[in-house]
Amino acid sequence: MEVIVPFSTDRPKSRLADVLSLDERSAFARAMLDDVLDAVEDAGGEPRVLATDAVDVDRSVTVDDRLLTAAVNAALDARLGAETASSRPENDAEPDGPPEPVAVVMADLALATPAAVERLFEAGRGADVVVAPGRGGGTNAFVASHPEFRVDYHGASYLDHREIAAEIGADFAAVDSHRLGTDVDEPADLAEVLIHGEGRAATWLREAGFALDASEGRVTVVRE
Numbered sequence: 001m002e003v004i005v006p007f008s009t010d011r012p013k014s015r016l017a018d019v020l021s022l023d024e025r026s027a028f029a030r031a032m033l034d035d036v037l038d039a040v041e042d043a044g045g046e047p048r049v050l051a052t053d054a055v056d057v058d059r060s061v062t063v064d065d066r067l068l069t070a071a072v073n074a075a076l077d078a079r080l081g082a083e084t085a086s087s088r089p090e091n092d093a094e095p096d097g098p099p100e101p102v103a104v105v106m107a108d109l110a111l112a113t114p115a116a117v118e119r120l121f122e123a124g125r126g127a128d129v130v131v132a133p134g135r136g137g138g139t140n141a142f143v144a145s146h147p148e149f150r151v152d153y154h155g156a157s158y159l160d161h162r163e164i165a166a167e168i169g170a171d172f173a174a175v176d177s178h179r180l181g182t183d184v185d186e187p188a189d190l191a192e193v194l195i196h197g198e199g200r201a202a203t204w205l206r207e208a209g210f211a212l213d214a215s216e217g218r219v220t221v222v223r224e
Contacts, residue, residue: 001100001121001143003045004075006068007033007107009053019187019223028204032184033057033107035199040105043117049107050075069153072104080147101125101145108184109140110193110201116179117141128170132180133158141180146170190221 012029013020020028033049037059040047048060050071055061064071079102101124105117123130124143134140137156148168152160158174165172182192184201193202194212209224 001045001103003040003047003103003105004050005036005047005105005107007049007051009051009055015185031200031204032110035201036107036109036112039112039114039117042114069151073150076150099147101143103143105141109180110184111179111182111196113179116177120175123173123175127173129165130173131158131161132175132177134181134183140183191219
C-alpha cells in the first residue's frame with residue numbers, strides 16, 4: 001500500500017520552541033520522520049514523503065509547498081481521482097474496479113510501530129475510509145479507497161472526515177490506537193515519547209538531556 005507521509009521542513013514543530021531551538025526542532029522532527037518511515041516500511045507499506053521543500057531521505061519525495069490540506073488533496077487526486085474523458089488517451093479503456101487504497105500517516109507519530117500501522121492497513125481493506133484519530137479530534141492517519149474522499153485538516157478534522165465520508169456514501173471506520181493517536185506537538189507530549197518510544201526520536205531526546213521526573217507525584221519532562 002502506498003503511504004503518503006507529509007513533512008514540514010520550513011516550520012518544524014514550532015510549538016516546541018519553548019524547549020527546543022530551531023536546529024533542535026529540525027533534528028527531532030527528522031528523527032520522528034525516520035521512525036514513521038521505518039514503521040510504515042516494516043508494516044509492508046511503500047512510504048512516500050510529501051514535503052514542503054527538498055529533504056534528504058532514501059525514499060521517494062514529492063515537494064509541495066502548499067498548506068497541508070491542499071497538498072494532501074492533490075496527492076489523493078493523483079492516486080484516487082477518476083480520470084476524465086478529456087485527460088484519458090482516446091484508445092485507453094476505463095480502469096477496472098475500484099482504486100487501490102492509499103494511506104496518509106503524519107510524520108510526528110513518534111510512537112508508531114509496524115504492528116500499529118499494520119492494524120491501520122488491515123482496517124483499510126475493509127472500509128472505504130478508515131481514520132486513526134488523534135487526541136483532541138485530529139486525524140493522525142487514514143486509509144482511503146473511495147475516489148471522492150478528500151481531506152480538510154482544519155479544526156476537529158476527525159469529525160469533518162467522518163462527515164465527508166457520509167456525504168459521499170463511503171463506508172467509514174475508526175482505528176483506536178494509542179500509538180497512532182499520539183502526535184508530538186507540545187512539550188508535554190515529550191513524556192509519551194520517553195515512556196513509550198522505541199526508536200530514533202526517543203533516543204534523540206535522551207541524548208539531548210531530556211528525562212522523566214516523578215518527584216512531585218506526577219510525571220513531567222525535565223532537561224538535565
